[in-house]
Amino acid sequence: MGPKESNWILVAQCPSRLGTVDVVTRFLKESRCYITEQHSFDDRQGGGFFIRTEFRPEAEGFDRVAFEAGFAERAAEFDMTFELTAPGTRMPVVIMVSRADHCLNDLLYRYRIGQLPIDICAIVSNHPDLASLAEWHGIAYHHFPITPESKAEQEAKVWVVVEETGAELVILARYMRVLSSEMCERLSGRAINIHHSLLPGFKGAKPYHQAYDKGVKLVGATAHYINDDLDEGPIITQGVESVSHTDYPEDLVAKGRDIECLTLARAVALHVERRVFLHASRTVVFDR
Amino acid sequence: MGPKESNWILVAQCPSRLGTVDVVTRFLKESRCYITEQHSFDDRQGGGFFIRTEFRPEAEGFDRVAFEAGFAERAAEFDMTFELTAPGTRMPVVIMVSRADHCLNDLLYRYRIGQLPIDICAIVSNHPDLASLAEWHGIAYHHFPITPESKAEQEAKVWVVVEETGAELVILARYMRVLSSEMCERLSGRAINIHHSLLPGFKGAKPYHQAYDKGVKLVGATAHYINDDLDEGPIITQGVESVSHTDYPEDLVAKGRDIECLTLARAVALHVERRVFLHASRTVVFDR
Amino acid sequence: MGPKESNWILVAQCPSRLGTVDVVTRFLKESRCYITEQHSFDDRQGGGFFIRTEFRPEAEGFDRVAFEAGFAERAAEFDMTFELTAPGTRMPVVIMVSRADHCLNDLLYRYRIGQLPIDICAIVSNHPDLASLAEWHGIAYHHFPITPESKAEQEAKVWVVVEETGAELVILARYMRVLSSEMCERLSGRAINIHHSLLPGFKGAKPYHQAYDKGVKLVGATAHYINDDLDEGPIITQGVESVSHTDYPEDLVAKGRDIECLTLARAVALHVERRVFLHASRTVVFDR
Amino acid sequence: MGPKESNWILVAQCPSRLGTVDVVTRFLKESRCYITEQHSFDDRQGGGFFIRTEFRPEAEGFDRVAFEAGFAERAAEFDMTFELTAPGTRMPVVIMVSRADHCLNDLLYRYRIGQLPIDICAIVSNHPDLASLAEWHGIAYHHFPITPESKAEQEAKVWVVVEETGAELVILARYMRVLSSEMCERLSGRAINIHHSLLPGFKGAKPYHQAYDKGVKLVGATAHYINDDLDEGPIITQGVESVSHTDYPEDLVAKGRDIECLTLARAVALHVERRVFLHASRTVVFDR
Structure with missing residues (x-):
């Protein structure tokens, strides 16, 4: 029933390709983000990769701007679009x-x-x-x-x-x-x-x-x-x-x-x- | 789940008209038939009366032929078609x-x-x-x-x-x-x-x-x-x-x-x- | 979804016995009441008869008091309790x-x-x-x-x-x-x-x-x-x-x-x- | 309805800890395994991490023994137990x-x-x-x-x-x-x-x-x-x-x-x- 109060949500999608999950989860690990739930799907018929992750930063002082900038770089290689949603966003x-x-x-x-x-x-x-x-x-x-x-x-x-x-x-x-x-x-x-x-x-x-x-x-x-x-x-x-x-x-x-x-x-x-x-x-x- | 072993089923339908239920239930009563479940519906939009009754004869020696002949007479007044099904019919x-x-x-x-x-x-x-x-x-x-x-x-x-x-x-x-x-x-x-x-x-x-x-x-x-x-x-x-x-x-x-x-x-x-x-x-x- | 606007509801219950449906439906017929939907059940395990009827009076000037008094007499023979509900009752x-x-x-x-x-x-x-x-x-x-x-x-x-x-x-x-x-x-x-x-x-x-x-x-x-x-x-x-x-x-x-x-x-x-x-x-x- | 014919399944579980998803997905990437569906959950109340991945090797000649040995080493750090299931396993x-x-x-x-x-x-x-x-x-x-x-x-x-x-x-x-x-x-x-x-x-x-x-x-x-x-x-x-x-x-x-x-x-x-x-x-x- 809705993301937990303290969780961020990251969603992303891109054309099907090897390494799509890794590019997301590796960055989250490097950013010391603790994943509480994750779901991904790669459509073998229509093509296309989709991922949704709920996480909470482990370290204090999570820097959203830096996170987005950093991830954008990695995502670009995969033509991946993404969206980050802060806890409590309405x-x-x-x-x-x-x-x-x-x-x-x-x-x-x-x-x-x-x-x-x-x-x-x-x-x-x-x-x-x-x-x-x-x-x-x-x-x-x-x-x-x-x-x-x-x-x-x-x-x-x-x-x-x-x-x-x-x-x-x-x-x-x-x-x-x-x-x-x-x-x-x-x-x-x-x-x-x-x-x-x-x-x-x-x-x-x-x-x-x-x-x-x-x-x-x-x-x-x-x-x-x-x-x-x-x-x-x-x-x-x-x-x-x-x-x-x-x-x-x-x-x-x-x-x-x-x-x-x-x-x-x-x-x-x-x-x-x-x-x-x-x-x-x-x-x-x-x-x- | 299915009619009970000892039950007969009587179904009937006819054009909508006053007295359709009574013509069925009165005859069952007169024939000493014990109704265990009954459902009727009269369609006010399309017209038409529908009834389904499960019953068991109270008296011994239920005479199916006599029952059908007797009911047919009553039903005729209402242009009612009907079907009687014996217990255990497959x-x-x-x-x-x-x-x-x-x-x-x-x-x-x-x-x-x-x-x-x-x-x-x-x-x-x-x-x-x-x-x-x-x-x-x-x-x-x-x-x-x-x-x-x-x-x-x-x-x-x-x-x-x-x-x-x-x-x-x-x-x-x-x-x-x-x-x-x-x-x-x-x-x-x-x-x-x-x-x-x-x-x-x-x-x-x-x-x-x-x-x-x-x-x-x-x-x-x-x-x-x-x-x-x-x-x-x-x-x-x-x-x-x-x-x-x-x-x-x-x-x-x-x-x-x-x-x-x-x-x-x-x-x-x-x-x-x-x-x-x-x-x-x-x-x-x-x-x- | 709910009884139709113009329908009366008659419900009744009594101990199991031959003729329980007939006592209800015959009276409705005699009172020139048009039954639109009816459902009855006789519990062979616990005993007990239950019936619910929706009807509308055919004749103008339906007399509720007379109806209830008349039906009470018939119902008494079967130890039947009943309740009549007028159209639009809230x-x-x-x-x-x-x-x-x-x-x-x-x-x-x-x-x-x-x-x-x-x-x-x-x-x-x-x-x-x-x-x-x-x-x-x-x-x-x-x-x-x-x-x-x-x-x-x-x-x-x-x-x-x-x-x-x-x-x-x-x-x-x-x-x-x-x-x-x-x-x-x-x-x-x-x-x-x-x-x-x-x-x-x-x-x-x-x-x-x-x-x-x-x-x-x-x-x-x-x-x-x-x-x-x-x-x-x-x-x-x-x-x-x-x-x-x-x-x-x-x-x-x-x-x-x-x-x-x-x-x-x-x-x-x-x-x-x-x-x-x-x-x-x-x-x-x-x-x- | 069931894993697709050509898919391997990797499931794993371990105590909750930062990096649990990454240890799985990084290894799959390094092993050139293409993930088609993945689901993970980290139980914040009872503790415990759970992951299930369906994948297909990109390279020919996938070496199961080497894969298991390699992953066992990584998993050991997380006290992670895992199981690998080949396509078509009954x-x-x-x-x-x-x-x-x-x-x-x-x-x-x-x-x-x-x-x-x-x-x-x-x-x-x-x-x-x-x-x-x-x-x-x-x-x-x-x-x-x-x-x-x-x-x-x-x-x-x-x-x-x-x-x-x-x-x-x-x-x-x-x-x-x-x-x-x-x-x-x-x-x-x-x-x-x-x-x-x-x-x-x-x-x-x-x-x-x-x-x-x-x-x-x-x-x-x-x-x-x-x-x-x-x-x-x-x-x-x-x-x-x-x-x-x-x-x-x-x-x-x-x-x-x-x-x-x-x-x-x-x-x-x-x-x-x-x-x-x-x-x-x-x-x-x-x-x-």
Whole structure:
């Protein structure tokens, strides 16, 4: 459940090659960093190396700048990109919603009790409905209505919020509008959407009604990074729930709420704990 | 797990109307039948009434013929169809397979220990591979090869087996050939197929490879009645299993075996215990 | 998900005997009540008959008093107790908590969006911590501190709240004090507790720490009616979650929250929808 | 699903200390071994370091003896024990059974299709019942009856089989006799038992009957290493299944079979793939 308080996280990825693990672990050893957990994977099919390490410095006075500079040199030989995260880091986040508030409510609760290492900087909606919920939690709420004509303008406003808050992640917590290709591009790899079906089944609108018509015995939810192909971005987590003939479409909507909340919250936790790597149209997830 | 040894099962269905439950339960009472479990459902959206009752006659010398004749009269008023199943009835079954034997092996085991109230009359395959497995269980094995040209002829042979054994159910336990529309028509409502994906996702060939390419985090299986629209018949059961980036397509194939076996076995159990009702393109399942 | 808006619910139970279903369904027919769903069970081992019916009156002007009087007469012959619940009934509820707020927060959310047909009349706690949460939802919050000496007195105050609000159900949503035998007696069959383990494993204090020490690979939660034998009352629902060697006790505490919330909420839903019957030390649950 | 064909596995463990990962990965780099997957864990509470690496030699002519000798020198500094497993290694196994054959049947199937990298050298039973099943699979079956007086003698015979076959793992696949302390000692860390309950709930005899009496809503199974404290050895895997009031004890027995098979098979797979580490009374499991 989240990195331990005193742990740093180092994640890195690069093309497949001999010595990729060693270049990371040797540097950590030389820097007197104590590794508490490590996971690496080398994809033999798609190619690509991925590693995640939690560690704590043994020596006092760990110098982050020196560490990053030193490691950058070694990593360069492997065309390795990396990211270092300090203990207690909270990722700045913007949440986008429409009218349904279950996912928002769930994220706000986890945020309030400190279960998710995020800072919710702002909530953006195309509807005014959820303003009071935001207010109780002391979070700025921006109501940016949207019409077919005003979409570009509205997205520009959203973008200003993202930029001004320095948000590193945008969570689409049942935001019911399709983002423009341009917006998807800008948010590539840092916007997570929850879709209320087990993708690739039931893309698009009203998936629970589609599921009812089809007579499925399981419904589900999918959290994925957005891209400009609707409901097609790389999948992070999926959840599932049993249903029966007694469940009418509105019952599926109600039943699905729990699994949507859990699936999205888990995806966000995995992302902010740096457990997810984008890998073409798929993800590598070092789950716990 | 299955009706109790001494219990009869009465199932019935008819168009929605006032008094449908009463017509069943009143007759059972008058016939001095002791109801141990009963489940009914009236579909307010699609219309239709469904009921399943387990009972044991209180009086000695229960007269099945008289019971059926008596009830038929009452049922007629409601356009109600019904079926009565005696305690200890074992449904005659034909199993169709190709080369993969996991579902067959699983069904044979459950059959051997008496967990499924079926009689496996014959196993039919388009390949010779699984003959020895059938032999060990003492079951007739028919190898009917198939080519594009011989399909009609091969299906005719299969049909002879079904007719001669008096099979009431055909189980497609990973039979990898598409049945003709004519065959589907003949087996309507009494042929169950296992498809190795969570339908409607990944229809058609090689669903695990499709799942790998898509990068899903859950794979599954779907047991359904066949109809002449491939992988589209009414769903009975679905099962699911977690997968990760470390699972290559061949790993998904291996992982999926368990969930395919369980999903198919459960569908067969539900069917032979008369817990499944066909209802247009959907099913009503009185699960336990 | 819950009885449909326009449906009445009739539940009944009595000793096992021929004709128990008929006495219910015949009366419903005679009263021109249209049954939409019905489930009955007769326990051949412990003895006892249980039935739950959802119906809507066909005729206008359904007379509840006449219905109850009429049915009481029939039921008396079978020593049958019964309860009739009108459409849209919301059960008055008191929630007891201590400091942990995850179950309370979850119940309040479901209450706020109308997913649980309850009226939360009051929240009672031995700590002041959760007063503002209650306040935001507009619900009375009673802080009744407790010391070893003041327990009887504190429980008397709680009892006054239960009586004055007319609460039909008390939910112990992580209330961390043991109730006296007297209080358990008074609340028999109408107080649901959530225990954070898979009972009968890990009774008593700090079950997640016990689970860590034991090295289990699954943790769970159990919702049960209270009785005066601690953590031993009849079980309604149980839920479960995977854990691993990387989960320290505090991680189990965090991971367990979701499953506690879901398990308790499901038990409350089943209870208020009249799907649960007490049957000696066990329960009969007509789940959906 | 199992190590890839061409991969070696190196596992190691030692007391917690700075540099434990580096000593492994540096040596692999120097030996020109390409790491495809690696997982390490350092237990901050109990102390102890654990690592598992899958790799393939880059250079031709990998010299196992030289590798082991070289690594032994490095490992000695860290009091590190290790084990190297060649690609395609199949662990020699003895299975012990009584009368119930579901777990045996399941293991034999997985063995037959090559899903489990084991060699079943012999099956030992205190009953003759399952001899023909063994025979069909071409495996030696030893019927060693047991009486209170002959227990020591019988165990001696079992031990001879274990020694003569060179079995590295003994699987108690529903063997219904308690092993002596001496036998437990001899098999420490290399005998896996399946118990048909969610330990620590329902230890000892007839756990499904205990579960019925308690009225639980979930039953389960636990696979664990044996030790001389009955049903108390370190847990490897646990599985769970929903049950209801309609399930009498014999139904729980029937329902439990599937989850017992799956839970045991998964534990065996994890063990033979060297994914399980004993750590005092607990296990570290690098699951997939």
